[in-house]
Amino acid sequence: MTKTLYHVDAFANKLFSGNPAAVVPLTAWLNEAVMQKLAFENNLSETAFICEANNKEYDFEIRWFTPQVEINLCGHATLASAFVVFNYLHFDKPEISFNSQSGILKVTKEDGLIKMNFPSWEPDEFNDPPVNLKDALGGIDIKGIYKNRDLLVQLADEDAVQNCVPDFSLIRNTGYKIIITAPGKSVDFVSRFFAPTAGVDEDPVTGLAHSQLIPFWSKKLDKTNLIALQLSKRGGTIYCEQKGDRVIMAGNCVFYMKGEFEIED
Structure with missing residues (x-):
């Protein structure tokens, strides 16, 4: 065949x-x-x-x-x-x-x-994160932790997202797929996505993560139309819109x- x-x-x-x-x-x-x-x-x-x-x-x-x-x-x-x-x-x-x-x-x-x-999957604040989450993300300072399907970790700024050096073994041990995100310099928000539990250490550009990121940042920035950048080595731009219980990517x-x-x- x-x-x-x-x-x-x-x-x-x-x-x-x-x-x-x-x-x-x-x-x-x-x-x-x-x-x-x-x-x-x-x-x-x-x-x-x-x-x-x-x-x-x-x-x-x-x-x-x-x-x-x-x-x-x-x-x-x-x-x-x-x-x-x-x-x-x-x-x-x-x-x-x-x-x-x-x-x-x-x-x-x-x-x-x-x-x-x-679908729009807005994450909620999460008060029971893995105990080694900070270590899994290279010891970086965390501003907030949220959860929908995945863990969404808010960092201070774009440089913190860009410079994060994750420990993929520790991330795998948490059992979670993890999004890190922050406001962007030239775009509305930036992110990276780690999924070693699914056999992908870092995904270059992740639409699924943006089903969670768009409602998160739409509420924080009070905007329905946003531009996002995923800061992997390959990089990618996503044009976003929040529309009720749906998102446009x-x-x-x-x-x-x-x-x-x-x-x-």
Whole structure:
């Protein structure tokens, strides 16, 4: 059985920036164990599998796998999947609807950007953090700790986020995925995202984290439209909007390569 794989840099304006994702279009689902092995083989933070839908409620089903586990929501691989659908799968509608474990995700193409409509997951103050959290983040000073799906740790400023030297072994031992964030110098807020519990020490640009960051900073800054920068080595810009119980995340993608792989039927 021969399948096609696309490799796309998401939240990127130029090649070798943003967050790389693999996208595998399907007409029928592969075995879950096979999809996990393919994600491990790709060794990217996420491999997205999109399968054509056989109903009128949505266009595709989508699933995301890290090298180690399946996850319930992923932003950058959804952005990359939409890029592939819009540009390579002869899709002629102005909006894509993906059915996922986190509900229906709608994606449009507007003003030169791909815009994703995602759930808004506002984090609450968290009073029971791991005892070694500060050590896990290199001894850095912490201004506040919040939690939704992940731990969100507020730091003093952009330099603190940029200069954080995490201990990934200690982060893994906490059992949490961790977002660190602070106000930005030239953007509204900056962040980094650490997920060694999912096989990804530091994710380059993380849409899922922004489902939590956008409502957090929208409330703190009293703004609904924000620009965010993820301060990984590759870096990436996310254009954000808070809309009630949803958030809009928008960005660009850059095509890297298209290939084929063969697996047994």
